[in-house]
Amino acid sequence: MRNKWAMRSIPVTVLFVVYLYILTKIILFKFGHVDLMFLLRQANWAIHDMSRLHYRLDMANLTPFRTIAENLRSHSVYEYIQLYGNIGLFIPFGIFVPYLTRGTKLDTWTYGLVFILSFALCLLLECTQLVCSIGMFDVDDLILNTAGGMVGCVLFHLIVRVTSPGKTAAAAR
Structure with missing residues (x-):
């Protein structure tokens, strides 16, 4: 049983790495060329010019639900794409994490893990945008991305239940 799961997890792990690459490309590079040296140069510049970082922090939205409310009020297609896109981007993350950690049981540990990892990944990406002046x-975004991870976790558990009724979730794999 363990070897069967290991054989399935290798392609899923590869897909997860590809997903993380695409996520980074979308959030940090706005669909452009992925250039890690650019990020390092930007971070180095920010570290040597702290006033620049303070300016960027002053422009940041630190008020929860402000951008969400503005997006909902605008009735603009772009704003709706921003809003729902932030959720949608992290739904796959919420599906990959329980699969790769074999967390197929509906338990608070799995949901807690997805919550913490979704929040941590999004916080890392948001802080990278701040420090590197690229967004x-x-x-x-933290709220919406974390919610997307949680939606993905719920979807994963629903899929496990639907595809393997009567079996334990662990035996479904």
């Missing part, structure tokens, strides 16, 4: 830090 705006927005606390609402």
